[in-house]
Amino acid sequence: MKNNMKVLALGLLLAAGLPACDKKGNAETATAEAPATAAKENVPAFNADSAYQFVAKQVSFGPRVPNTPAHRACGDYLINQLKGYGANVLVQPFTGKAYDGTSLDLRNIMGQFNPKASNRILLAAHWDTRHVADKDSLNPKKPMDGANDGASGVGILLEIARQLQANPLTGNVGVDLMLFDGEDYGQPDNTGPYKEDTWCLGSQYWAKNLLPKGYTANYGILLDMVGAKGSRFAREETSRAYAGDVVEKVWRTANQIGYSDYFPFQDSPGITDDHTYIIQHANIRMADIIAYDPSSPDGFFGPYHHRHTDNMDIIDRKTLKAVGQTVLHVVMTEQ
Template sequence: MKNSIWFFVILLFIGACSSEKKTDNTSPQVAIKPYPAFNSDSAYYFIQKQVDFGPRVPGTNGHAATKNWIISKLESWNWNVQTQDFQATTYDKQTWDLTNIIASYNPDAKKRVLLAAHWDTRRIADKDTERLEEAIDGANDGGSGVGVLMEIARVIGSQELKPDVGIDIILFDGEDDGEPERATVRDNSQIWWCLGSQHWAKNKHVPNYSAYYGILVDLVGAKGARFYREGYSRRYASGILKKVWDHAAQLGHSSFFIPQDSPEILDDHLFVNEFGQIPMIDIIEFSPQYGFGHYHHTHQDNMDLIDKRPLQAVGETVLFTVFQE
């Protein structure tokens, strides 16, 4: 027993010397700036509130009520809020009145970070086996991204600790109304998805607006959600993608932010990158093996699907990233 104790002591001594030597040859760690806590309970509540209004399909009462509620909450947290109202043609040749909601913190700051989600929901459940023509709740597809960004807005607006950069939150409308999955004839004359981001990227709310980078959050609240390095994010904003995934690992969220590549996804960030010329990544649940989750564009996209753990992982990572600038 005595010999084994001495062996343990010698190992400790060697380890201490090795550690000391390593410290001498290692560059100092970058200091972490303080950042406030993200509350997933609050984000969950904001998702529930949206769902309670009913599907947020443009032209419906649920859409109008949700818009008024979002604007009211953002203004109550001392953000400067404006709307971008416009008309767009849908895949079936309807003319829709749409609204992008834009909230700004520290609007005079030259260095800005853009955070985005979409707040509309799909008017059909085309991947379901029943009630295919009925609108979905969109608790995750739309609701989760908005819930996360509203909690970030609440935290920044209500806490004394503030980020050193300006922040713009854009909630795009008309993202989720592309052609049905079952369509046999398609009109390829234009892209029918992401109507709000297409409009904003070509008609910015501030002339010559730009941002240091952008982060889009979409489908971020489902049970079992995992987030991979999406294709367009790698193409247009690989440095930002690495930064965010590194931050997630630093915060202990590497089980959600997987260091593995996934395909390119047609989402709002594509148009912010191509037309808006702002490098933007997409944090989105899309598996390289299985694609979208089983709930996607079905009536299973309801509050039973929502899990606070991925909300916490995504919300804390985005909030941390903003406060490190």
């Protein structure tokens, strides 16, 4: 994903004839309420220290580039962690074809909580690391740590898994934690004519080969680059168009429980990310929580994006807390 050539995914979905949801609240403002609001709803406290350690653990394997020992070892770790938290774990191995013809050994990993419930919520992130730091002036052909771009979203989902084990879902609501592979092996700039659909290989494959077979969800939330200090999360255009009510739910929740600084009522352009293919091929409404920085060199993504500065130095517990508590609140109040 996440390349300026991949901006404005909305047009591709409109061309496919998918209906858009209403866009709401473009001019809204909000003031922060005390984070203690979450406790009033009997929502457990998201542990940012735990999430931080989950991020650090992934980074400790080294860059999680497909076809490397670090990638294999980290995938095994994620599977074992989800099993350890009582999830029903489904693993979808597949071979992806990279932009340069490389065959990639990939695995999508899903952890299901309350799997018999018919009302399901899909929470997703990608767990692989980009194979090159192609926006960096130093060592651009070497892989990066991907602490924020990849590990941060997975770290939050692992902490949510830990919370769901300690606070089991009741009733007819279930949560599926999906870890997509091969998201960040897309075509670098200046490598010949642009090729379609070289990013988000895992979500493309899963959306066309659903596991479990016939899977559907009431809605989904994608986490991408959700751990950097000072992050702000704007309402991305594709999400607003096709999952407007989900965007509304997430941003209002964040503001109600005290995280308006992180979730301003601000809109951002559409991008191609894993949610694009889930909307297009699986017909699941999915909102993308992704950091937006229009002042950065790229005009959208932070200054660490696809650079070696995407390491543990930029990961901030407060940002992990804001995103994790918001998503946990959304999930737990569906019961």
